[in-house]
Amino acid sequence: xxxxxxxxxxxxxxxxxxxxxxxxxxxxxxxxxxxxxxxxxxxxxxxxxxxxxxxxxxxxxxxxxxxxxxxxxxxxxxxxxxxxxxxxxxxxxxxxxxxxxxxxxxxxxxxxxxxxxxxxxxxxxxxxxxxxxxxxxxxxxxxxxxxxxxxxxxxxxxxxxxxxxxxxxxxxxxxxxxxxxxxxxxxxxxxxxxxxxxxxxxxxxxxxxxxxxxxxxxxxxxxxxxxxxxxxxxxxxxxxxxxxxxxxxxxxxxxxxxxxxxxxxxxxxxxxxxxxxxxxxxxxxxxxxxxxxxxxxxxxxxxxxxxxxxxxxxxxxxxxxxxxxxxxxxxxxxxxxxxxxxxxxxxxxxxxxxxxxxxxxxxxxxxxxxxxxxxxxxxxxxxxxxxxxxxxxxxxxxx
Amino acid sequence: xxxxxxxxxxxxxxxxxxxxxxxxxxxxxxxxxxxxxxxxxxxxxxxxxxxxxxxxxxxxxxxxxxxxxxxxxxxxxxxxxxxxxxxxxxxxxxxxxxxxxxxxxxxxxxxxxxxxxxxxxxxxxxxxxxxxxxxxxxxxxxxxxxxxxxxxxxxxxxxxxxxxxxxxxxxxxxxxxxxxxxxxxxxxxxxxxxxxxxxxxxxxxxxxxxxxxxxxxxxxxxxxxxxxxxxxxxxxxxxxxxxxxxxxxxxxxxxxxxxxxxxxxxxxxxxxxxxxxxxxxxxxxxxxxxxxxxxxxxxxxxxxxxxxxxxxxxxxxxxxxxxxxxxxxxxxxxxxxxxxxxxxxxxxxxxxxxxxxxxxxxxxxxxxxxxxxxxxxxxxxxxxxxxxxxxxxxxxxxx
Numbered sequence: 001x002x003x004x005x006x007x008x009x010x011x012x013x014x015x016x017x018x019x020x021x022x023x024x025x026x027x028x029x030x031x032x033x034x035x036x037x038x039x040x041x042x043x044x045x046x047x048x049x050x051x052x053x054x055x056x057x058x059x060x061x062x063x064x065x066x067x068x069x070x071x072x073x074x075x076x077x078x079x080x081x082x083x084x085x086x087x088x089x090x091x092x093x094x095x096x097x098x099x100x101x102x103x104x105x106x107x108x109x110x111x112x113x114x115x116x117x118x119x120x121x122x123x124x125x126x127x128x129x130x131x132x133x134x135x136x137x138x139x140x141x142x143x144x145x146x147x148x149x150x151x152x153x154x155x156x157x158x159x160x161x162x163x164x165x166x167x168x169x170x171x172x173x174x175x176x177x178x179x180x181x182x183x184x185x186x187x188x189x190x191x192x193x194x195x196x197x198x199x200x201x202x203x204x205x206x207x208x209x210x211x212x213x214x215x216x217x218x219x220x221x222x223x224x225x226x227x228x229x230x231x232x233x234x235x236x237x238x239x240x241x242x243x244x245x246x247x248x249x250x251x252x253x254x255x256x257x258x259x260x261x262x263x264x265x266x267x268x269x270x271x272x273x274x275x276x277x278x279x280x281x282x283x284x285x286x287x288x289x290x291x292x293x294x295x296x297x298x299x300x301x302x303x304x305x306x307x308x309x310x311x312x313x314x315x316x317x318x319x320x321x322x323x324x325x326x327x328x329x330x331x332x333x334x335x336x337x338x339x340x341x342x343x344x345x346x347x348x349x350x351x352x353x354x355x356x357x358x359x360x361x362x363x364x365x366x367x368x369x370x371x372x373x374x375x376x377x378x379x380x381x382x383x384x385x386x387x388x389x390x391x392x393x394x395x396x397x398x399x
Numbered sequence: 400x401x402x403x404x405x406x407x408x409x410x411x412x413x414x415x416x417x418x419x420x421x422x423x424x425x426x427x428x429x430x431x432x433x434x435x436x437x438x439x440x441x442x443x444x445x446x447x448x449x450x451x452x453x454x455x456x457x458x459x460x461x462x463x464x465x466x467x468x469x470x471x472x473x474x475x476x477x478x479x480x481x482x483x484x485x486x487x488x489x490x491x492x493x494x495x496x497x498x499x500x501x502x503x504x505x506x507x508x509x510x511x512x513x514x515x516x517x518x519x520x521x522x523x524x525x526x527x528x529x530x531x532x533x534x535x536x537x538x539x540x541x542x543x544x545x546x547x548x549x550x551x552x553x554x555x556x557x558x559x560x561x562x563x564x565x566x567x568x569x570x571x572x573x574x575x576x577x578x579x580x581x582x583x584x585x586x587x588x589x590x591x592x593x594x595x596x597x598x599x600x601x602x603x604x605x606x607x608x609x610x611x612x613x614x615x616x617x618x619x620x621x622x623x624x625x626x627x628x629x630x631x632x633x634x635x636x637x638x639x640x641x642x643x644x645x646x647x648x649x650x651x652x653x654x655x656x657x658x659x660x661x662x663x664x665x666x667x668x669x670x671x672x673x674x675x676x677x678x679x680x681x682x683x684x685x686x687x688x689x690x691x692x693x694x695x696x697x698x699x700x701x702x703x704x705x706x707x708x709x710x711x712x713x714x715x716x717x718x719x720x721x722x723x724x725x726x727x728x729x730x731x732x733x734x735x736x737x738x739x740x741x742x743x744x745x746x747x748x749x750x751x752x753x754x755x756x757x758x759x760x761x762x763x764x765x766x767x768x769x770x771x772x773x774x775x776x777x778x779x780x781x782x783x784x785x786x787x788x789x790x791x792x793x794x795x796x797x798x
Contacts, residue, residue, distance in 0.1 A: 031450045031758055060796055062777055063784030064403060067797035080797070081403075090798050339755065343795055345788045346757045347775075368760055377775035 002238040009240040014326035014391035016286045021313055023295030023336025025348040038366040040310035044317035045365040053357040055375020056347030059334045065345045071333030072255045077384030086227020092160050093254030095152055099229035104168045104197050106226045108159040110218035117183045123157045124218040142207040147200050169194030170228030184222050234260025244280055246273045247290035274319045281323055298336030306338050327354045327390045347377055354390035401637040408639040413725035413790035415685045420712055422694030422735025424747040437765040439709035443716035444764040452756040454774020455746030458733045464744045470732030471654045476783030485626020491559050494551055495649030498628035503567045503596050505625045507558040509617035516582045522556045523617040541606040546599050568593030569627030583621050633659025643679055645672045646689035673718045680722055697735030705737050726753045726789045746776050753789035
């Protein structure tokens, strides 16, 4: 698809806003009931529905439940089956560590080793974050010649290690043996180009063991999910768009950075995100606004709280439309039904408004309405092409 | 898609039932009329529709009419354009001959040869099955050193030959010259690995000619569609499912065997099939139930008879739901409109019921309802992924 958009994109003064309500789609609590979105009082979204076009966005493929990574890559127009982000790289992205082209990232677990060096607890008793965070600072004392080493704390027994240097291939096997009573595995290259990385990792582990030797629980570590920086073409390259991300959480900022968006502002609330949108309006062509709480309330199984978060989102819609975007999209990266307390595969209600969308006569925004909408059911990866088209930013294919 | 399902499947105690009404989809006899399914009185299917989700299953691709092979492979989640079953292998499968890994199957036609050895009738006057069946027994007397030879009668002038032995490649050109007045072609290998197969086929033909020399019409033969056993990964491998097929006809049992399903019971009627379902309920995770007569009545152009068969199917639905399957799917491998007296390309009304399907508010099961259903129109190959998702048997893709 990007082969087409690269060839066809044109530039103009249009503005595109993609408002992503994470985990927007839902389910009723019982057959015949209403979903969270259908329950919510959303006069502003419903007003948009009356002049827009709706559809159901399939994040990856029918039946496939995506994580945040594939969910957002799809919305950004990057085929999530083609662009798979390694676990280490996603973990680094998720804590806001910006990977460079010479970086290899991996996920680390602190573990407990017995006197023989065998693992007695693969998660070091799930030590609390307050105890594990200072250990990252300790591990930063590891020195490997010719390579920069970064260690960042994650939650509980987890951390991220990044090795930066020339000639570091990204494919090293996990050192977690997935068992207790045996020692951690030696880092082993999965291809010849990653031999140096395996050597660096071995040296890192050896020094780390000495630095952690006196720890009561976290006296060892395992490394998993070695992966290079994902190589994604940028929004500028494939769409000709200067793009800004207005997000609060590191994961979504990181995903936006992977496709070359600028991070705009330092908003901590939805209101502040809208402030940033207005401030930066003249500086960018495309704005990705991420709203987290429709997902987290869904994950909690808190139906009414999710309804309230949707209503909160509805309330700021007039602040977006006041800027008169050429194209306004409201969607989600996946469904997170409170009923399931988890991400799900169900299509995500998606609304697109422009002065040349073919409006479909629907009166409200919701799961059942979106079934009858003019966008039909479509794979998320096509949404950006629709956005560009509605913004007058795509030329004709063929003569 | 199987790369994903292999990676993501999880096991649990759920039960999935896929009830395939062969050729289910139909057409009205005149514009504005009702289809067979819409005409049928189906209170039980309609009750399922009220708590399920509908859609239109596209067997292969828009406009493509499938045979039974691709139709079922699609429903089983095997891309029918990727997994093409050779003609000989399908013919063997269709008569219940279970191919082994060292087998090459081909379709045979008896033909009539004149005194010069030229073909005067490519189908031996379409001799009736009663006359041709004993010829298969005659041909079993062919002896080829190091190779087992199987010959099985099919309808009229047709038979199946299977050569079993080590080193038999599956690619030999047809010997039917598609013309009269010329002799049958010599079996010729289409690749070096199939030279031995071509030699075996040549010896088979030479001996067969002697054995058939006194036949008034069927004194010669041609061989077509040489093909090895199709290599399909099993349901256990790609879905983690213990699967059972409850079918009456050899073709459907054979297709189920190709994807590693067990053949359960010896049912001859729909009622007996439901008996088997109940008996085997605890032994399997997935049940494929095949109902033939919606197709055969469609092929006959017998609109009312097809309506009656659909009503017969509706009557057993309570026996399925009494078992409380986690996921119940009612679909067909393709449409067989009585109006066309043949298979067709039209999307097949498909109904999925689970406790986490996003029900779509429809009140009945039928072609027009399915157009407005929550599954939209989808390629049949995605149905198994949806089934697994609804059964809680698929993990999350990406973090």
